[in-house]
Amino acid sequence: MSQPRRVFDGFGASQRSVSTFVTPRDPEELAAVFRRASEEGVRVAMRGSGRSYGDAALNGGQLIVDMRLMNQILSWDPETGIIETRPGLTIRELWQTILADGWWPPVVPGTAWPTLGGCASMNIHGKNHFKMGGIGDHILELDIVTPTGALLTLSREVEPELFHAVIAGFGMLGAITRVKLKMKQVESGRLRVRQWAVPDLRRQIEAFEAHREDSDYLVSWVDCIAPGRALGRAQVHRAVYIPREHDPEVDLDPDHQHLPGHIMGVPKTLVPKILKLFSFNLGMRMVNLGKYLASVVGSNKPYLQGHVAFHFLLDYVPNFREAYDPGGFIQYQPFVPAAHALDVFTDLLQRCQRADIVPYLGVLKRYRPDDFLLSHALDGFSLAMDFPVTRANRDALWALCHEMSDVVLEVGGRFYPAKDSVLRPEDFRRAFGQGPIATFRGLRDRVDPQRILRTEWAERVGVDGD
């Protein structure tokens, strides 16, 4: 094939590679791409907006299928809240379409840029997983085009095994070409939010458990650098939907959903440059301390906040990853059963501090189990940790993550392909289990017998065997 080629990266910008690429506009063009790839022995990866942090949407030396031009809305029913779209539609385009009718996506990630195909393939979670599950729990039906050229419609009733494997199947079982989703009804364009400081990890976990029943969203920003008795101190954010009568404005106009232009008085375009000045361990200790103290002072006063401002905090600073130039960063996000979360996360943070390789940002969330074959979800917590990558720390950082993975896997923990850069094949087998992996490979035999679908992540962790 003679296609254009360019450098692609993961969102963390610590992994990149050169691939050829195509941008099909409909399922027929996509099927033609697979036919030619099969004839020419080319291996193919789908890519949405490339918001996965590591190598999940990379395919160095082979072909990337950029799905973003397939972003049409096929139908929207404001009575039932059911929408059908092509896979390239972004979360941003989704909420902009439905909010005025009194609906909001049931699950959104921390950024609005991902596509629905990328979200379904990873079964993304939001700050409400403990209550609403992942996005897959709200998908009613999917179409996929397989590398053999078949167009299959999947649901909980039709081809349920494939349906539960394509969702969270990281693009290895075909290209998703249509998604039918049920939205969540909302009466106001705002949420009631409360944030407060917790002095350590134990009280942070207790706060989540105490508020699981009466919250719609829970998340906390963890200071991963504070040592000793302050280990795991954090700022917890809790939000609830509000009924119409509790919001004097009831403003469902999408144009009134804003991301602020300033953060703590600093124009957001300058924030990456300022963060870069602090991007060393001592500097980040000061940033985390400042954020924690600000949350102690400003704690506990409930306020109303627009959905967009609450959910897409990381979009406030569009280029925040530039703060990590030139080496980029990785996010390491272990999922740990609730009964082990305090011990394991304490252990992990202490290991980071002992190694003097500390996460600059930490985020804690709560989950419930789900029915998807290779799911990262469990009844427990995840602690996402952002680590800068430098030429000097790279080997030690990977070694630290492998050490931490052993601790996580020992208690039945899991990992999330969208955030991973470090998993080894043995970690993948332990995290997802030999049985589910064998079932997944059996499905690959059926839909992709020539093994045309490939990503660097799938190859690294040995999805098809070591």
Ligand SMILES: Cc1cc2nc3c(=O)[nH]c(=O)nc-3n(C[C@H](O)[C@H](O)[C@H](O)COP(=O)(O)OP(=O)(O)OC[C@H]3O[C@@H](n4cnc5c(N)ncnc54)[C@H](O)[C@@H]3O)c2cc1C
């Ligand atoms: C700032 C930031 C915050 C984030 N917060 C969260 C969060 O809170 N929760 C969360 O779960 N995730 C979060 N993420 C991760 C992000 O939601 C996922 O990586 C998501 O999959 C990205 O979607 P994408 O369209 O960019 O897909 P890509 O990253 O391009 O691709 C992801 C995977 O989907 C496959 N794929 C893409 N399109 C298709 C298709 N049409 N058919 C089949 N396979 C396809 C790709 O091959 C790849 O395996 C965050 C990312 C960023 C950058």
